[in-house]
Amino acid sequence: MIDLQHISQEYKTSDGQSTFYACKDVNIHINKGDIFGIIGRSGAGKSTLVRCINLLNRPTSGKVIVDGKDLTAMNIADLRKMRREIGMIFQHFNLLSSRTVYDNIALPLELAGVSKSEIQKKVEPLIELVGLSEHKHKYPSQLSGGQKQRVGIARALSSDPKILLSDEATSALDPETTQATLELLKEINQKLGLTIVMITHEMDVVKQICNKVVVMERGQIVESGTVLDVFRDPKHEVTQALLGSVLAARELPPRIVERLREQLKTRKPQDKPIHLLRLTFVGTHTTDPVISEACRLFNLDFNILLGQVDDIQGQSYGTLTITLTGNKENYLQSLEFIRSKQIKVEELNHVL
Ligand SMILES: Nc1ncnc2c1ncn2[C@@H]1O[C@H](COP(=O)(O)OP(=O)(O)O)[C@@H](O)[C@H]1O
Ligand SMILES: [Mg+2]
Known part of the structure; x- marks a missing residue:
């Protein structure tokens, strides 16, 4: 479904004097239907990498293959079409404050020139799916964090994507709301067969919904496997640190x-x-x-x-x-x- 091949992203350092790799020779294979976790500390290169999947970031080198098609070799028109199959949600929701719940979710469809009646056919069930029917005429400022993220999720689903990229989507939410949001994502994965890529710095998120995980550190993958295998036998020091509380009971007092x-x-x-x-x-x-x-x-x-x-x-x-x-x-x-x-x-x- 998604094949990242030898992805490297080079940036200038903040003083502009030299360069460094935010991602270096990253190879990842994601299957259809996976909820694939990418975990690492802040600055590890996770956001850079996930933004390569829809080419919001064009990597310095490497190939992005989605559904057998090489995005890095596509012309703009094809790329735009392809991007509609890749939805994205963010830590800070990125909603427009001047638009209601309904209008935020409708926005990508409006921009794509979809008719009003078609938009309504699409948006109403999405509002239902994410449980916001009572709130559809409210503005973002009238919503809780969890509700805002539900708008973000519904908006990301409006173009019927096959893939959902989630960059720290639960990091600004309290534990209970996080739980409910993860359950919604799992439901969407199962009901709609959506492939989900979850960027997170929290092992708990990985533990709850991912089936596979890679651990990133300094732009590279230091560990990967099924979630059960990685939890059973975390090899890298970063993985062990991220597993923290889960592993605490391993050390004899x-x-x-x-x-x-x-x-x-x-x-x-x-x-x-x-x-x-x-x-x-x-x-x-x-x-x-x-x-x-x-x-x-x-x-x-x-x-x-x-x-x-x-x-x-x-x-x-x-x-x-x-x-x-x-x-x-x-x-x-x-x-x-x-x-x-x-x-x-x-x-x-x-x-x-
Ligand atoms: N556009 C950019 N220009 C220069 N450096 C960047 C840019 N975006 C990210 N970085 C740097 O790349 C590294 C990885 O960042 P990021 O991918 O955001 O990490 P993460 O999401 O894992 O916290 C960081 O050191 C960050 O400061
Ligand atoms: Mg990030």
Whole structure:
């Protein structure tokens, strides 16, 4: 659906003395129906990149292929036609304050020369879809942030786009309104089969609605994959930082480490070894039955030290830090068993 090939965007630095790359050799493939997340810190190059998809930014080099057509090679007329298939929503809504809800949504159609009656046929159902029927004659200043964004969404949908670009569309909204807006976008994705590209700096947004994600830093992609995979095993330091609170429960608090060290010190030679593990799981498996089964099968004892379970798109996701006590051979067999249940196992004895 969307293929970004070797996209680079070079800008002059603010002093005008030299240049830098806001995007450097970025390659992304987005499938039809994806809700594709592009996440990164402020200044990473996300907006620059997303504006290349509709050529609001013409990249210094690289190709933008949408639906098999190379936008970078198109003449203005074809490009204009193509742009109608790509809607966009923004952090600050970009509504015209002198126009009502209805007239804001109608604007792109007016500009395209669509007749009044056709416009009405198009706009009324859109107002309904985004839940603003009671507000259609109001002006932007009379609306809440969430309502303004709904106008933005309806306006973006007015030309029947196949793709919706969203640049930090929920960043100015409170958490509850963010939630409702994300639900609306998900509904649109499912009902209209729209492909959505979500730019955000919030992992929560990615977690709630995206199926794939790339992480950007200094104009480059540093990590990519399905959302479940990236959450299960974030490799890059930026991804880990963005996952912040989700990952907080992965680090053992010092007092627990201390207690374990004490326990190890006071062990008698005949005591069975203690193994410290972190388990990460995604999906329908909950770890509890797996761990109890492993302990039963391999004659081990377990103790849960720390854990957190979260929800990503209806799938449970979590980490659990445990100790397993038992002889080495049994322990190694239990690791194999646990891993065979699609649970990631990390051995942590080195921290003790
Ligand atoms: N038109 C421009 N001219 C010069 N520098 C720019 C321009 N647009 C963005 N930049 C710079 O490019 C870098 C990436 O910006 P941007 O794409 O807006 O990042 P993000 O959306 O990830 O916060 C920043 O350092 C920004 O200051
Ligand atoms: Mg931005």
